[in-house]
Amino acid sequence: MTQATAPTQSTESHEGSGSTHPLVAKHADVLEQATAALAARSYFSRYPESPSPRVYGESAAADGQAAYESLLDKAFGALGTVATDGAWVGEETSPYGPALGITYPHLDLDAAVAAAEEAMPVWRDAGARTRAAVCVEIIEGINRRSFEIAHSVMHTTGQPFVMAFQAAGPHAQDRALEAVVAGLVEQERVPASVVWEKPGKDRQGNPALLRMQKDYRIVPRGLALVIGCNTFPTWNAYPGIFASLVTGNPVIVKPHPHAILPLAISVAVAREVLAAAGFSPDLVQLAPEADGEGLAKVLAERDEVRIIDYTGGPAFGAWLEEAGAASGKLVYTEKAGVNSIVVDSTDNLRGVLGNLAFSLTLYSGQMCTTPQNIYVPREGISTDEGPVSFEEFGEKLAAAVGKLTGDDAKAVELLGATVNDGVRANAGGLADLAEEADGTVVLDSRAVAHPTWPDAVVRAPGLVSLDASREDIYTQECFGPVTFLIATSGTDQSLAQFRDTVREHGAMTAAVYSTDEDVLDAARDAAADAGVALSENLTGQVFVNQTAAFSDFHGTGANPAANAAYTDAAFVASRFRVVTSRRHVE
Amino acid sequence: MTQATAPTQSTESHEGSGSTHPLVAKHADVLEQATAALAARSYFSRYPESPSPRVYGESAAADGQAAYESLLDKAFGALGTVATDGAWVGEETSPYGPALGITYPHLDLDAAVAAAEEAMPVWRDAGARTRAAVCVEIIEGINRRSFEIAHSVMHTTGQPFVMAFQAAGPHAQDRALEAVVAGLVEQERVPASVVWEKPGKDRQGNPALLRMQKDYRIVPRGLALVIGCNTFPTWNAYPGIFASLVTGNPVIVKPHPHAILPLAISVAVAREVLAAAGFSPDLVQLAPEADGEGLAKVLAERDEVRIIDYTGGPAFGAWLEEAGAASGKLVYTEKAGVNSIVVDSTDNLRGVLGNLAFSLTLYSGQMCTTPQNIYVPREGISTDEGPVSFEEFGEKLAAAVGKLTGDDAKAVELLGATVNDGVRANAGGLADLAEEADGTVVLDSRAVAHPTWPDAVVRAPGLVSLDASREDIYTQECFGPVTFLIATSGTDQSLAQFRDTVREHGAMTAAVYSTDEDVLDAARDAAADAGVALSENLTGQVFVNQTAAFSDFHGTGANPAANAAYTDAAFVASRFRVVTSRRHVE
Known part of the structure; x- marks a missing residue:
């Protein structure tokens, strides 16, 4: 008996009481x-x-x-x-x-x-x-x-x-x-x-x-x-x-x-x-x-x-x-969380390295969105410059970071200064960390002298490589200029570790590099399962640690890093x- | 440098993967x-x-x-x-x-x-x-x-x-x-x-x-x-x-x-x-x-x-x-909460009583939206039938309930059956409750014989009057066919008690009866402060305990009765x- 179409309705919007401000x-x-x-x-x-x-x-x-x-x-x-x-x-x-x-x-x-x-x-x-x-x-x-x-x-x-x-x-x-x-x-x-x-x-x-x-x-x-x-x-x-x-x-x-x-x-x-x-x-x-x-x-x-x-x-x-x-x-x-990157393959290795180096360098890795875990197949990756082994990838990334931060006066304009003693301890502890992880210091965190502010403690990014089995190390947030290069049995393991560690430990950001549409699809599925936003093949002026208001969501609320x-x-x-x-x- | 108008954007809606279902x-x-x-x-x-x-x-x-x-x-x-x-x-x-x-x-x-x-x-x-x-x-x-x-x-x-x-x-x-x-x-x-x-x-x-x-x-x-x-x-x-x-x-x-x-x-x-x-x-x-x-x-x-x-x-x-x-x-x-009604004045006393009687009677007061507390000035109210004292209001409401539920066969079509022993105990305990509250049983909860289902325990609404000072009694939910008539020093106190008890104990519904626009405004403010929806001067076929999907919200999430x-x-x-x-x- 209540199926008739509703007659005309008058609605008005919220104006608040009184006259318009x-x-x-x-x-x-x-x-x-x-x-x-x-x-x-x-x-x-x-x-x-x-x-x-x-x-x-x-x-x-x-x-x-x-x-x-x-x-x-x-x-x-x-x-x-x-x-x-x-x-x-x-x-x-x-x-x-x-x-x-x-x-x-x-x-x-x-x-x-x-x-x-x-x-x-x-x-x-x-x-x-x-x-x-x-x-x-x-x-x-x-x-x-x-x-x-x-x-x-x-x-x-x-x-x-x-x-x-x-x-x-x-x-x-x-x-x-x-x-x-x-x-x-x-x-x-x-x-x-x-x-x-x-x-x-x-x-x-x-x-x-x-x-x-x-x-x-x-x-x-x-x-x-x-x-x-x-x-x-x-x-x-x-x-x-x-x-x-x-x-x-x-x-x-x-x-x-x-x-x-x-x-x-x-x-x-x-x-x-x-x-x-x-x-x-x-x-x-x-x-x-x-x-x-x-x-x-x-x-x-x-x-x-x-x-x-x-x-x-x-x-x-x-x-x-x-x-x-x-x-x-x-x-x-x-x-906090463990922001993650899966490297599978690329047709622009130089772009990958430049983009990653900048992401790691900006504010000495002290952004909640800075990548911490980079998963790379132990066997290496295919690139536009030919096959690149796991070790070579680490060396090339270290070189890219070195190039970006080699000049102290220019470096400090990207690095800024370390915010607290915790960051400084992390930056200074790479050798111990690598030893504990049975890993290798691929790039030590360089102490940079600030030309204007001599009391500033400035640190360039450091890289530690370790095996994918050492979750005990890389699932902990290591805030500051410390990034893990994680050797996996292949991209399947990279994606699985990415998904599982983010589900359990959270992440604000994630990225994937691949020329293979199937891998990109699998990465999107892994990101959906993990509840983290995914950046794909960033090689230019957009960085994984940056989001654009009105378009990108910052955080998802779908993993432990943030509930909103x-x-x-x-x-x-x-x-x-x-x-x-x-x-x-x- | 980012002030330019955005170029054309292409957007599409969520269709899900694959073809349309x-x-x-x-x-x-x-x-x-x-x-x-x-x-x-x-x-x-x-x-x-x-x-x-x-x-x-x-x-x-x-x-x-x-x-x-x-x-x-x-x-x-x-x-x-x-x-x-x-x-x-x-x-x-x-x-x-x-x-x-x-x-x-x-x-x-x-x-x-x-x-x-x-x-x-x-x-x-x-x-x-x-x-x-x-x-x-x-x-x-x-x-x-x-x-x-x-x-x-x-x-x-x-x-x-x-x-x-x-x-x-x-x-x-x-x-x-x-x-x-x-x-x-x-x-x-x-x-x-x-x-x-x-x-x-x-x-x-x-x-x-x-x-x-x-x-x-x-x-x-x-x-x-x-x-x-x-x-x-x-x-x-x-x-x-x-x-x-x-x-x-x-x-x-x-x-x-x-x-x-x-x-x-x-x-x-x-x-x-x-x-x-x-x-x-x-x-x-x-x-x-x-x-x-x-x-x-x-x-x-x-x-x-x-x-x-x-x-x-x-x-x-x-x-x-x-x-x-x-x-x-x-x-x-x-x-749960203490649903409340403030009675100040009316130009349709018969409509008020009929509407309230129905609200109290429907399903023997076993709705989460049934009024429990009715605030009435001790000095009485003004109506289209002349001044009505607090006691007279209670008698007239009791009479309206009695008229609605007097015929057992018809009454059960509104009352239904009591759902559990808690309701039955509440319905059967009005005398004790009134004594504890230094109040009066205005209408006892009548046991109604069900003509079809002899084992059903059916109870008509009961009314207990008590003083506004007895918050210890009326701020407890008394689920079932029990309603309190609360004597206040005037509508100001009625509104204050309404606001305060709902803020503290919650309510799904509230109503006010008044011919005075200032009182209605004050009631709206009290309802906003208490975070409960307000029905005003219901004297017809809409009842305080009913909400309409797509238009009325059920609950507000703004008081302890419901967080949603x-x-x-x-x-x-x-x-x-x-x-x-x-x-x-x-």
């Missing part, structure tokens, strides 16, 4: 473009990745450096009035040598949580589109400070400057915008209001419509906590910050104690924009900690925290996933809920 | 209609809710009853070849009296899990649209057995027949279809393939496009477990079953040991359709248990299980949320992942 019109175009790009997963970038003066202005580089230097050796005051307990914390030291000497106001957590919760209802009721527009305004403000942020990232992570500019600036800003439109689209999939008309009968049995108006209200999940990491403080934090913010949740940002400044600047911009737009700046708060305070755990255990985004080590990440999820919090993690992906619907859909109210209408 | 064309229209309805949240129903012979055919009712009766007192053989350990289990007894006498093949769990995992890759690679079409074919097959399922539900849940037909038949089928299209839409939001073109430069510095083909592959999360409940075995299980299945995951259905048959028939249909469509029937398996076996926990603890959907008691639900989430499983629960909603994007988006493969193209 002026930022909605200002950023309508960018939201439209970014939304279309995300749906198509086509090429899109709003923020130019080149630090060229033709793009950012003649004085931008110098102004940014001066702005960064003006922050050093003093208290960071740009956060405005915050819910502080009066303490000032911060002991950042540049991997390039100097101490930053900056202190930040330490939060009074009870007051900070109360301020966040007080700020939430107005933000909630502003509506999804206003929130998205305010988020874009924040990102635009962050973009204008890209040079300042680049210096802050260089001197907290050890990234080389150009990489710090690109990855922590425009690339991170594009990921932020991606999270904003992902969240906006998700909220706007539910209409704000609909008139629902069910064919029925009145009390006399005559046909009559049952008509109801139903209003769908977006309600945020609650206070969000974003826990930043040392190596990519902005790139890995922005997706969580903006995904939570655009869906109505206030955010507390807990930076890594060694990389506070990039997020402090970002949070300061957010607070200024929020206040100027008529909202409470306490929708985004910075929670710096003294080294060793353990603030992430304290915050994660607070009942008010309902969402946690985390990038960092696997032990704490696993604890968060367990303890957070067990208490009903949404927990999104990116931890930047940015799919699953990353945003649970950050808000929908509450309906319904009533009869004439 | 014939069911895709067969069900294209229904998928299109249902998808449009879900996006608009407008009125839509595919499966007629009336058990009329004009809709289902002259012989459908008799045939369905005969089919049901033919299943009694024997082994259930319709599941075909299953991964059984050889045991046969099942001790269902109808709440109307008779033992069903049916036994079901008990699974060998290792073999069942292996069969499910073996079935997954082909199902994964079939593609989202083929899976959706196969799911529709299953639901159509289930719909054709609506009368048989209605009898099976009546005799496992105690629902009256017409309700069993509607709620466990067409309404559940509509919810199943809703889950299918929700999952389909979510998967198809990601294109199957795109050519990505980034403006760049070649080695000579001339403009050149960086072109890559990127393929996005949907990969299922893994084995799904659906744990059914006693009172709504199909309605509450179908969303999880079909949400997991359409997103590529095999499903093990663990029915409540007292309500196996409705899901056994459903699973049998699914297995037949899957096999006929060329897939492994083991994509859907039934895991019946002997009473007290604790199979839900055993299954939930298996590593292979990656998704759990649960409806049932809060203690086990909370354990699942903790233990399941802690081990990285997706866990969707619907537990039927069916929002959050319910489906995490059940699959996307694995990209990318390569350069000319």
Whole structure:
């Protein structure tokens, strides 16, 4: 009896209560473009990745450096009035040598949580589109400070400057915008209001419509906590910050104690924009900690925290996933894994070696996406330069790395500086590692002298070859400039080991080199089984450790390295809920 | 340098590998209609809710009853070849009296899990649209057995027949279809393939496009477990079953040991359709248990299980949320809460009383959506019949219930039978409850004699009035035909208690009666804060305990009663992942 076609329906979109916020019109175009790009997963970038003066202005580089230097050796005051307990914390030291000497106001957590919760209802009721527009305004403000942020990232992570500019600036800003439109689209999939008309009968049995108006209200999940990491403080934090913010949740940002400044600047911009737009700046708060305070755990255990985004080590990440999820919090993690490459054959050996060498060299292998395990058949591979044995492949890759990093002054612009003692120990321990693995040091990690920053510890990539049977060694993450060349019985074993180690230990990235379509198909199947994205035959300017916002997912959520992906619907859909109210209408 | 407009992009949709499955064309229209309805949240129903012979055919009712009766007192053989350990289990007894006498093949769990995992890759690679079409074919097959399922539900849940037909038949089928299209839409939001073109430069510095083909592959999360409940075995299980299945995951259905048959028939249909469509029937398996076996926990603890959907008691639900989430499983629960109604004023007292009386009476209050707490100002309310005191309101509601349930033969067609001893104890304990609460039994729960099924224990709704200060009593769920009339200091306190108790104890439904727009606004705010859907001034044929598929969400996921909603994007988006493969193209 209910099969009739529904009559005309009126629907309207979420506008929020009250009149339209002026930022909605200002950023309508960018939201439209970014939304279309995300749906198509086509090429899109709003923020130019080149630090060229033709793009950012003649004085931008110098102004940014001066702005960064003006922050050093003093208290960071740009956060405005915050819910502080009066303490000032911060002991950042540049991997390039100097101490930053900056202190930040330490939060009074009870007051900070109360301020966040007080700020939430107005933000909630502003509506999804206003929130998205305010988020874009924040990102635009962050973009204008890209040079300042680049210096802050260089001197907290050890990234080389150009990489710090690109990855922590425009690339991170594009990921932020991606999270904003992902969240906006998700909220706007539910209409704000609909008139629902069910064919029925009145009390006399005559046909009559049952008509109801139903209003769908977006309600945020609650206070969000974003826990930043040392190596990519902005790139890995922005997706969580903006995904939570655009869906109505206030955010507390807990930076890594060694990389506070990039997020402090970002949070300061957010607070200024929020206040100027008529909202409470306490929708985004910075929670710096003294080294060793353990603030992430304290915050994660607070009942008010309902969402946690985390990038960092696997032990704490696993604890968060367990303890957070067990208490009903949404927990999104990116931890660590063993990024893998299967080398089967190539018609462009030079391209393979150049591409791989660059991937290993960039930031001294300190990217969560840097390849660690390279599987090569013991019998060697076929190439456009003829057969290449396992040993020859290692020698050639070592030579390519050597060529790329041979000149100290040029090398440091790719390598940056080592971020911590763990990386330095890994880089310095190749001989011991090879001995333990019954393997060979194919290329030792060279100590590079930095011409500008003599205190920086800079390390070029090292290569250790070992047998595929030594899973005990190569299934452990060895963070930094250490890569394993793993001798297999052939590509079948390479693919099997790739699939099995990623399933068990996780990976953010994977790649395959082959001229054989059957091998590529098998690699795609292995990648699907392992739940990791696959790059095929990269020999040019695209590298396995880089993903493009709006098109490539970062992580899949399908293997132990990360339970989330930047940015799919699953990353945003649970950050808000929908509450309906319904009533009869004439 | 990356600001140029993207060139033309080619995208294609997920078709799966190989040729198009014939069911895709067969069900294209229904998928299109249902998808449009879900996006608009407008009125839509595919499966007629009336058990009329004009809709289902002259012989459908008799045939369905005969089919049901033919299943009694024997082994259930319709599941075909299953991964059984050889045991046969099942001790269902109808709440109307008779033992069903049916036994079901008990699974060998290792073999069942292996069969499910073996079935997954082909199902994964079939593609989202083929899976959706196969799911529709299953639901159509289930719909054709609506009368048989209605009898099976009546005799496992105690629902009256017409309700069993509607709620466990067409309404559940509509919810199943809703889950299918929700999952389909979510998967198809990601294109199957795109050519990505980034403006760049070649080695000579001339403009050149960086072109890559990127393929996005949907990969299922893994084995799904659906744990059914006693009172709504199909309605509450179908969303999880079909949400997991359409997103590529095999499903093990663990029915409540007292309500196996409705899901056994459903699973049998699914297995037949899957096999006929060329897939492994083991994509859907039934895991019946002997009473007290604790199979839900055993299954939930298996590593292979990656998704759990649960409806049932809060203690086990909370354990699942903790233990399941802690081990990285997706866990969707619907537990219990204190559904609440705020009565402030009305211009249609008769309509209020009739509507409320029906809501309390239907299935003897054994719906997870039945109101439990009715807040009424101690001073009374204003109505179209003049001022009505708190006591008068209680008397009038009692009279309305009495009128609706006064005739035993008619009453049982609404009340059905009590499902278990807990409900019977609650119904029989009103005097003690009132004494403990310093309250009053306004209406005792009347024992109704069933004219057809003398062994059925049938209870009409009872009402206990008590003071708002006795939260210790009314914040506990008292499942069954027991409703509290709570005397408050006024509507402000009613709304505050409503908000606070739902935030803390959860609710599936809420309603308000008021002629005052300010009160309605305040109620909407309280409902948003509490995270519960609100029905306003229901005085006609729509009841607070009923939701419409495709338009109303069932649950919100925003209060402790349920962490999920039927069916929002959050319910489906995490059940699959996307694995990209990318390569350069000319």
